[in-house]
Amino acid sequence: MMRETRRGAKVVGEEEGRRMLKIGEVSKRSGVGVEALRFYEKSGLLDSPARTYSGYRVYGEEVLERLAFIKQAQALGFSLDEVRRIVEDARKGQSPCDEVREIVRRRLSELDERLRELHRHREELQQTLAEWDEVGRAPGHICGLIEGSDVEHAARRPEGLKRRGRKG
Amino acid sequence: MMRETRRGAKVVGEEEGRRMLKIGEVSKRSGVGVEALRFYEKSGLLDSPARTYSGYRVYGEEVLERLAFIKQAQALGFSLDEVRRIVEDARKGQSPCDEVREIVRRRLSELDERLRELHRHREELQQTLAEWDEVGRAPGHICGLIEGSDVEHAARRPEGLKRRGRKG
């Protein structure tokens, strides 16, 4: 039961055995927004689904597993780009597990580094607050508190507070 | 010694007593890029400087203090937007120190929250790695390692790994 849509994609007849889902249902069942689903497709995280004759995406239920996988990977700290690579490897038949393990190991040491930074930063902040509580209100050009605090200049703002350094 | 530039800003004669800096010198001396300086000006972090007749920005040396202030504030975790508000308050004559103190207190508790999250996440990652080392290579649709790992679904990806939630 394969015809062609107007755009040339596979068409799936409604009468096929498996349960077919339109994008809104997938969204509801997976908790991933409709726009995000289309975005994932464009980004290569989801295969292009079949279409109805009128062009609607129709998904099989296995897409829900895929989406669960993506969420799970995100929860483990993978970027969508990494997920994409993993999915592609898997499609090529290679087990991506070694790469996955490697990524997680790297992620773990990055995380440790960031934790150290953040702890240092925390100490600085607390120290600073304590000093401020002693002096009360400090005079200065703009804010004596800031001008007078002894954060080392080189410190800058800890990376982990802004965003996470990719491709480091 | 005030004339008008073609664009109508204040003009400072070269013969004035104080040392006048062009933007490139300010950049070199402060370590802040030229484009960033113009960006700061647009964002209200720096006052519009005087101009030469031909339109070049000319700064007094006090801009270096201001820039040091900005860097210092950034090192303490302030966003440029917060710095802008602080600077404005100071210009209006209010001591911004109370607000500053408040921001730092808030920042500190956010930071603690994030540290908790990240520690939790770290435990998960390590746990996961350990399990993976036991099973070796796991079979699965895409990567059994990820599919099988028992990160709670609700966990999602810790915010602190992506970026820091402003205006929380």
Added chain:
DNA sequence: CTTGACCCTGTAGGCGGCTACAGACTTTAT
């Protein structure tokens, strides 16, 4: 038959803090 909910493509925006042009002008050094 109409209403309204759904779906389509394509493009723009948003967060934070810049950076990188393009295309023109000015100043400085040789």
Added chain:
DNA sequence: ATAAAGTCTGTAGCCGCCTACAGGGTCAAG
């Protein structure tokens, strides 16, 4: 005199992960 380096304005782009339209077409219920 000329070339190189500096500066100007204005706009676009980057990173990751979407979200939010606009301006259509499609489908199910009443």
